[in-house]
Amino acid sequence: MTSNKSTHSDCCGRDGGHSHYGEFSLKNEIVPVALSMILFVIGLIFYEDLHNTRFFLGEYLVFVPAYLISGWAVLTAAGRNILRGKIFDENFLMTVATLGAIAIHQIPEAVAVMLFFQVGELFQDFSVSRSRSSIKSLLEVRPDSANLKVDGEMKPVSPKSVQVGNIIVVKPGEKIPLDGEITEGASQVDTSPLTGESVPRTVQVGETVLAGTINKSGVLTVRVSKLFEESSISKILYLVENASSKKATTEKFITRFARYYTPVVVFFSLAVAILPPLFVPGETSAEWVYRALVLLVISCPCGLVISIPLGYFGGVGGAAKRGILVKGSTFLDTLTDVQTVVFDKTGTLTKGVFNVTQIVPKNGCSETELLHLAAKVESQSNHPVAKSILSAYGESVETSDVKDYREIAGHGIQARVGNSIVIVGNSRLLLRENIEHDVCDVEGTIVHVAVDGVYRGRITIADELKDDAVEAIRNLKNAGVEQIVMLTGDNQTVAQIIARQLNLDSYLAELLPEDKVEAIETYLGKASKGKKVVFVGDGINDAPVIARADLGMAMGGLGSDAAIETADVVLMTDAPSKIAEAIQVGKKTHKIVWQNIVLAMGVKGLFIILGIFGIATLWEAVFADVGVALLAILNAGRILKVN
Incomplete structure (x- = not known):
């Protein structure tokens, strides 16, 4: 700077x-x-x-x-x-x-x-x-060195020289130098340099830690998942500078x-x-x-x-102290005229942490076979639904026989497993392929599985509202936002339940990414003169909508790189309640x-x-x-x- x-x-x-x-x-x-x-x-x-x-x-x-x-x-x-x-x-x-x-x-x-x-x-x-001290303090969280573990010994090196997959050790009181996954140890991590939140977060094996945060108690062994230039702290510094x-x-x-x-x-x-x-x-x-x-x-x-x-x-600077990264002063002005806030659902209003709650096999398929097939096809996807299926399967997945993998945006995945064509996706995908399947009216996301055109069953996956989601909607109303809307690719039943729980003004369900863009165009056209429409999302599919809105917001923790880079405002805590706070600052x-x-x-x-x-x-x-x-x-x- x-x-x-x-x-x-x-x-x-x-x-x-x-x-x-x-x-x-x-x-x-x-x-x-x-x-x-x-x-x-x-x-x-x-x-x-x-x-x-x-x-x-x-x-x-x-x-x-x-x-x-x-x-x-x-x-x-x-x-x-x-x-x-x-x-x-x-x-x-x-x-x-x-x-x-x-x-x-x-x-x-x-x-x-x-x-x-x-x-x-x-x-x-x-x-x-x-x-200026609040912004300058961000520079002070830039890590100076990393303890690289090589052949059982630790060697201090520059974080810029550490590669993805390397193992680093973070001692109590040290800044975590790079983003990564904990492989050994448990500790409390001070995330306030990135998020503004003063309460330390407890972390353990399997959880992700971010560069720039501070290890408070135990020794952590971390497998690096991103290069220094791609780490959270580097992106934050770039945005602020x-x-x-x-x-x-x-x-x-x-x-x-x-x-x-x-x-x-x-x-x-x-x-x-x-x-x-x-x-x-x-x-x-x-x-x-x-x-x-x-x-x-x-x-x-x-x-x-x-x-x-x-x-x-x-x-x-004031927004940065609160874990809200505003990419330019022009966006502070935009925040003063917000009339409509449009939310994505998964990972934005909900935790994006899915759990398999029901497995219903059909046509001679067993629960184990159904889950195994779904895990094979979903093994190459980063979507939260895919991760929940893999977590429920609980074993390593052999993918050598998975060929011709293809993600169909807003629908699901198609791949060849051995000599069979396997489809894993929502009801729209099976309708498109003219495959008869169960029609469900349940609380949760339904993933249907079909093999060579024959329906094999369904998996129900449930998500939870974020802890501050209800508070976020209430605060937005108090801040003068006239209309709060949710757009989701999920089914009508799930969307209706979420909308009712949050007291949203309206919602649109079963949308493809291009449908979300059309919906935003509609809300932009309806906005009063001088008033603004905000879209808040986290996934790579949300990037086009974030770019089209008057002001795009992205979740900085769970959010995809594409969403974060496209957004005008990044919420580092992934907390929807920060939106009203950003409007207050503006x-x-x-x-x-x-x-x-x-x-x-x-x-x-x-x-x-x-x-x-x-x-x-x-x-x-x-x-x-x-x-x-x-x-x-x-x-x-x-x-x-x-x-």
């Missing part, structure tokens, strides 16, 4: 200083401020004596060094930008205003402008640094606004300095030049240019960003009027500018504290 510069450096000219993420050092930055302050105070105390020296020499000897020390960053940035052809920026405003003040012999005011601007910058940078590339509409507007606003301010101030003395009798050039300089200082848009991106950055971010815009524009507008009429001085101008920027920065920091 250190490769990205903050908007703060672009605004205030500290391109090479502390404004990089996490590089702020209070000790280093306070020295020039303190030195300038000492010279400034000395100048004010002995102002009369210094002012009365020959050619004001004493005054220049004290105030000019104070001016150069406090304003050097602004002066050099203005000079560099002029050479690059970027004349009208904030540094230019400050430079012209203060040099003009020196020209009309208002030297203390010129120093005050630069000094208090510098003090304001110091507080701003401190606030920026603290606000690149979140700033997708700017919100408000953020883009402010960038464009500042580009045109600054030259308008410069020419308006020039008109204030020149026109009144020419056309209004009795008005002096010195008075109106001073007023123009006040306008230049007041008009500096630093508070806006800094606080708006920081507000969105804080929103992304709404609070949007609210605070607009509070900052109104605050900055309102205060600046008021002081511009006061400056034109000669009521506001340079002293008040700098306090107004720095004060607005500070208030905006502190207000933006509140986003990290969404309840």
Whole structure:
């Protein structure tokens, strides 16, 4: 993340200083401020004596060094930008205003402008640094090394050098360096770096652990399942580091606004300095030049240019602390206008942990034979239904005689086992093949099995609702979501039961992946103007629907790589209740960003009027500018504290 510069450096000219993420050092930055302050105070105390020296020499000897020390960053940035052809920026405003003040012999005011601007910058940078800490902390969970087990010995290596299938050992207190499956040991794992959940999770042999989490108690032996580049933590870091590339509409507007606003301010101030003395009798050039300089200082848009991106950055960081990865500030804006939330069922509203509850053989087939056939065909699938059948079979599956394997999306699987064609799938698949079969009205997913066109029986598989599914729907209603829908490829009976348990507004069952896309198109067409449709899913079949929705969400734990990469928001805890939380973060971010815009524009507008009429001085101008920027920065920091 250190490769990205903050908007703060672009605004205030500290391109090479502390404004990089996490590089702020209070000790280093306070020295020039303190030195300038000492010279400034000395100048004010002995102002009369210094002012009365020959050619004001004493005054220049004290105030000019104070001016150069406090304003050097602004002066050099203005000079560099002029050479690059970027004349009208904030540094230019400050430079012209203060040099003009020196020209009309208002030297203390010129120093005050630069000094208090510098003090304001110091507080701003401190606030920026603290606000960014939540995202910077993600970098700290990047594992540094892995204990690779080779020939019974452990060797510390870089996680990037470990291959899939290698065995690593994770000791108590160590970060788990790579995703993998536990082969030995049991422990408690702190998942808060990835999910934001503070309660440790108990893990044991056969369970999956994720890179970046922390082993709390026992020694774990883990078989690596993913390369470091493909691990959960690497994906999270990539998503967060690149979140700033997708700017919100408000953020883009402010960038464009500042580009045109600054030259308008410069020419308006020039008109204030020149026109009144020419056309209004009795008005002096010195008075109106001073007023123009006040306008230049007041008009500096630093508070806006800094606080708006920081507000969105804080929103992304606040969401990340809660295990919600938002891939860009534009999606925070989208979350404020959600009208419809559409859920996939399996793995999203339900646990996706299936158990075989009934085996019903037909036409001379035994239960053992039926389960064995289904396990053979499902052995090459990663679908939760397939895993449940393999788990129920409980033995290793010989697949050398399984040929011509073919997954039929939304239907099931067809394969050649020995010399027979075996079909394992839902009722639609058997209807398509004109195979007579049982018609079931039971709670659960039905998997039918047929061999060479003859029905051999069915397997009933039950899933459970996620623990927070009911709470998730209730919270979405409370958050103002008008319609909550479920789309599933499962049968009507199962869909109806789930919809009733969750109090959903509507549902559509027995859908193919392309049917889900059509359904989303329908909901998008029905949405009110400016309102958004969200789709939440986890499987590879959900990727097209996630991409088509106004905002796509994916489950980060159970979710497929395709769904996670396509989604705009990733829920690392796989908890549907996080959706309402994400909407809250989006709404609070949007609210605070607009509070900052109104605050900055309102205060600046008021002081511009006061400056034109000669009521506001340079002293008040700098306090107004720095004060607005500070208030905006502190207000933006509140986003990290969404309840």
